[in-house]
Structures are given as structure tokens and as C-alpha cells.
Amino acid sequence: MVVFKDKRLASFSGGKYAVWDKKLNKPWVGTKTVKVEVEPEKEAEPVSDGLLPGEPELNTENKNVEDSNSVEVKNSGPEQDTDGEAKSKDEAPDKEENKPEITYKYETQLYDENWVDPFSEEVWKYNVEIGKELIKLGFDEIQFDYIRFPTDGENLADAFYRWQDEGMDKESALMSFLSYARQEIKAPISIDVYGANGWHRSGSRTGQEVEVLSDYVDVICPMYYPNHFSQNFMAYPPEIQRPYRIYYFGSYRNAVICRNKVVIRPYAQAFYLPVSYDKKYYDEDYVQRQIFGIRDSINQGYTYWNNSGRYEDLRKDPLDTDEYPWDNKPEERSTQKINLFNCKVDLTAD
Incomplete structure (x- = not known):
């Protein structure tokens, strides 16, 4: 269930629970500057011949002669230039020259995200009550998504948290919410976190400091989507193994940061984005390379996650004896793990 990104709750009672825009004095929404194409101006309509509807045309005989001649020229073969010499079709003027030049402008747009204040105890209670109701309906686990502070927006500095008590920071807000949820919800609790927050000890932007949040939940689900990281992250040769490495090392790192107190159950990227790595390497085995990394890690x-519900690229769970998706030589399987462990990657958290 989505926690702190809630359009309806953000608009409730005049934005009582919304993150506030201290500059505009209204609920805050992130802004972004985008480059958009400017549509060319339409050509002016041809000048009218001045005739009223139904009025007969004058000199129709001469006009018909002109039309007949024009048709004859169009169908007479090669074009004639001004000197009377034939011009082939290949030498005809380039039509691209007549196209208007494309121009662009920059405009400010809003993110489609409406945030409520994570410091609000009333927002905490609202979400916990939903969780309790879901358990009554038969669900056996409550997963909190968007359990973080907003991070996107050129106007992020204008976001103001009216419910923030003195001395509270982002990490303590999420800790307090989860502590309350832990007391009230009698079922396993899991949370989604950014992949970077599962990889590093760094929750200052989002509040997702997994080392301390792990005291209040049973499962942490880092979103280690390869297309969300910098495209050169873990992309050393052979680059095709990059999804494997991210999930392999990431799962270990998250477990170490959390001191093995919780289950680490990552989200696998089952979707394509037009970023440089996906353009080159996304194929039918892309998702499976991630799963092999999870299998060989803490497992x-x-x-799986695909926001459009398209899961055609999924495979059945790999067995320990299955070959790697990038290697068709079974005798080389054992060397893959050895090479990974020989890489100079610090498994301890920063």
C-alpha cells in the first residue's frame, strides 16, 4: 500500500495533511523544466477568388485550357528546367529544404505526484488503520510503498513540513511511523526502499535509513533496478553480467547493513526503459540475469515489478544446476562466482 504519496489525502480539507509550498502557500507539487517542440505556424489560407457560392466562374474556357496544360506537363516525363533541358527525378529539388525548421522551447511542468506530510501522526494513523483493515480481509502481510520523503522537483527547497516537531528529522519520522505500525498491525510488515538506500548507508534525502528501519519491519525490499542506477555502475566487462552483479552484491550489502535482522527480498526489474544499458542489453534473458544474482546471493x-502488468520476459526459478544466461559452457560455471569474489568490491557498507 502506498503511504506518503496520496493525491486524495493531500487534497483533503484544503490540503491539511499535504506537504506545503512555503512560497506559493498551497500544497506542494514538484516541478521540472522540459524541452518541447514548438509547432510551426500554419500557412495562410489561399486568397479567395471573390465568387459567391453558386456563382458561375468567368473565362472557364481559358481556365480549362490552363488546367489541361498543367496536367500534360506533370505527366510528360522528366521535369524541364528554365533552360528547357530535361531534369531527371534524381536531380529534382530536395523536398526536405521546404520543411520548416524545428524550434524548441523550455517550459515548467508538474510531476504527477501529490505528497502528504510524513511527520503527521494523523497520516500515520490513517495508513495504519488501512493496514489493519486489510489484515481483517485476509491479507497475510502489509507492505508499505512510497515510505519516504519526496525527492523530485526543482522546487524541492520550497517544500515545507508543517507537522514537523522540533528536533525531528526525516529518519526519525519514518522510524516513528513504523514503530507505531509495528504496535498496531499484527502481521508481517515489509517496506520498499530505493536501490541506493539498500546499497549504501545514506537516507538523508529520503529518510530511508535501512539500518535503523530494520528494527521495526520483517522484510526490506530494495528496488535494485539496473536501469535506475547510473549506467556505468557495475558495468565493467563483461557488461552483460551487470544485472547479475547488482542483485548479487546488493542483496549481500543490504543484509550486512541491516545486520541480518530482516529478510532481504528485492524487487526485480521486469520492465524496459530507453536508457543506454537497456538499449544494448535488454533481451529475453535480461530479467533472468537478475534472478541468478539473487539465487547466488543470500536468496x-x-x-517482479512491471508497472504495466507485462510479464512475458519471466522464466521459472533457476535451479542450482542451471547454466548462466550469458554462458552456454557448463564447465565454466564455477569460474563465474570466483571471478566475482575476486573483484575489488567492498561488501561492507559505506
């Missing part, structure tokens, strides 16, 4: 489960 405590995973969840």
Missing part, C-alpha cells in the same frame, strides 16, 4: 526471495 531470501524476490518480487
Whole structure:
């Protein structure tokens, strides 16, 4: 269930629970500057011949002669230039020259995200009550998504948290919410976190400091989507193994940061984005390379994610004896793990 990104709650009672825009004095929404194409101006309509509807044309005989001649020229073969010499079709003027030049402008647009204040105890209660109701309906686990502070927006500095008590920071806000949820919800609790927050000890932007949040939940689900990281991250040769490495090392790192107190169940990227790595390497085995990384790591489960519900690229769970998706030589399977462990990658958290 989505926690702190809630359009309806953000608009409730005049934005009582919304993150506030201290500059515009209204609910805050992130802004972005985008480059858009400017549509060319339409050509002016041809000048009218001045005739009223139904009025007969004058000199129709001469006009018909002109039309007949024009048709004859169009169908007479090669074009004639001004000197009377034939011009082939290949030498005809380039039509591209007549196209208007494309121009662009920059405009400010809004993100489609409406945030409520994570410091609000009433927002905490609202979400916890929904979780309790879901358990009554038969769900056996409550997963909190968007359990973080907003991070996108050129106007992020204008976001103001009216419910923030003195001395509270982002990390303590999420800790307090989860502590309350832990007391009230009698079922396993899981949370989604950014991949970077599962990889590093760094929750200052989002509030997702997993080392401390792990005291209040049972499962942490880092979103280690390869297309969300910098495209050169873990992209050393052979680059095709990059999704494997991210999930392999990431799962270990998250477990170490959380001191093995919780289950690490990452989300697998089951979707394509037009970023440089996906353009080159996304194929039918892309998702499976991630799953092999999870299998060879701590292997405590995973969840696929595709926001459009398209899961055609999924495969059945790999067995320990299955070959790697990038290697058709079974005799080389054992060397893959050895090479990974020989890489100079610090498995301890920063």
C-alpha cells in the first residue's frame, strides 16, 4: 500500500495533511523544466477568388485550357528546367529544404505526484488503520510503498513540513511511523526502499535509513533496478553480467547493513526503459540475469515489478544446476562466482 504519496489525502480539507509550498502557500507539487517542440505556424489560407457560392466562374474556357496544360506537363516525363533541358527525378529539388525548421522551447511542468506530510501522526494513523483493515480481509502481510520523503522537483527547497516537531528529522519520522505500525498491525510488515538506500548507508534525502528501519519491519525490499542506477555502475566487462552483479552484491550489502535482522527480498526489474544499458542489453534473458544474482546471493526471495502488468520476459526459478544466461559452457560455471569474489568490491557498507 502506498503511504506518503496520496493525491486524495493531500487534497483533503484544503490540503491539511499535504506537504506545503512555503512560497506559493498551497500544497506542494514538484516541478521540472522540459524541452518541447514548438509547432510551426500554419500557412495562410489561399486568397479567395471573390465568387459567391453558386456563382458561375468567368473565362472557364481559358481556365480549362490552363488546367489541361498543367496536367500534360506533370505527366510528360522528366521535369524541364528554365533552360528547357530535361531534369531527371534524381536531380529534382530536395523536398526536405521546404520543411520548416524545428524550434524548441523550455517550459515548467508538474510531476504527477501529490505528497502528504510524513511527520503527521494523523497520516500515520490513517495508513495504519488501512493496514489493519486489510489484515481483517485476509491479507497475510502489509507492505508499505512510497515510505519516504519526496525527492523530485526543482522546487524541492520550497517544500515545507508543517507537522514537523522540533528536533525531528526525516529518519526519525519514518522510524516513528513504523514503530507505531509495528504496535498496531499484527502481521508481517515489509517496506520498499530505493536501490541506493539498500546499497549504501545514506537516507538523508529520503529518510530511508535501512539500518535503523530494520528494527521495526520483517522484510526490506530494495528496488535494485539496473536501469535506475547510473549506467556505468557495475558495468565493467563483461557488461552483460551487470544485472547479475547488482542483485548479487546488493542483496549481500543490504543484509550486512541491516545486520541480518530482516529478510532481504528485492524487487526485480521486469520492465524496459530507453536508457543506454537497456538499449544494448535488454533481451529475453535480461530479467533472468537478475534472478541468478539473487539465487547466488543470500536468496531470501524476490518480487517482479512491471508497472504495466507485462510479464512475458519471466522464466521459472533457476535451479542450482542451471547454466548462466550469458554462458552456454557448463564447465565454466564455477569460474563465474570466483571471478566475482575476486573483484575489488567492498561488501561492507559505506
